[in-house]
Amino acid sequence: MNANKHALSAAVEHDHEPYSEDYFLGETISIGRLTPSMTRVVLKIEGGERLAPSGHPDEWVRLAFPPDVDTLVTLPVLMENGKWGRPDGSKPCPNRPYTIRRWDAATHEMTIDIVAHEGGVAASWAMNAKVSDVVGICNPEGRFWIPRGSQWLLMLTDITGLPAVGRVLEELPEGFKTIVHVEVPSDEDRQDIDTAADASLVWHACHGLMPERPGYTELSRIAGTITELPEGPGYIYIAGEAKAVSDSRKHFRDVLGFDKNRIDAIGYWIEGQARV
Missing domain, CATH: 2.40.30.10 (Translation factors)
Structure with missing residues (x-):
């Protein structure tokens, strides 16, 4: 390690x-x-x-x-x-x-x-x-903090959270069970990330303005496709557009019944507003 x-x-x-x-x-x-x-x-x-x-x-x-x-x-x-x-x-x-x-x-x-x-x-x-x-x-500040006793990690982000995803994956302990979903604008925006974790990484090329739908992100829709979580205590980290992040958090908390104290949901940006 x-x-x-x-x-x-x-x-x-x-x-x-x-x-x-x-x-x-x-x-x-x-x-x-x-x-x-x-x-x-x-x-x-x-x-x-x-x-x-x-x-x-x-x-x-x-x-x-x-x-x-x-x-x-x-x-x-x-x-x-x-x-x-x-x-x-x-x-x-x-x-x-x-x-x-x-x-x-x-x-x-x-x-x-x-x-x-x-x-x-x-x-x-x-x-x-x-x-x-x-x-x-x-000086830096941060949020990601795996609770004691966690047996798995789920990360869900749009492209603005990809740098955090990359660093987390590189620093995870060997064999730690990890599920990652990242929304990017195109298949060419995928990145090769080294990790010792037992990780599955799913890319969703649907970020950005598209004529067939409003808004930039489908993060909450992607969250809705996750219908089961691993057994045992875990930790969920969500980052991206603020409303989509909030809706995703509600899915895991209200639909899947996951402990809200084991979810960190961070709004990196707000649709229609400059990031400040």
């Missing part, structure tokens, strides 16, 4: 540390299209030795972007009163939350996958970013 897998299995048994606020600059050292709908960015984090991982494999940071082409990213500073602020009068930079796909504590390199789409602060930045571009980040 490697260090990441040990950290994840330990997370099943131990409480995590409280959040520690801190801010960093990250320089883009690599950027490229991973699949037709996903851009992969690698950042070198200045002062990365201070970065405090959350212990959650779905952990996310807020990426802060330049407010305009003529202005550099600025960060809050720790003031004498112990609070973070901007005593120089600089304005907060536009920012969006993104999952840490991979963190290398030795090299201070952070990999972040960004869904490619028209509009949006982060997507627009990623489409035009180049090596040496600088963004701001904060």
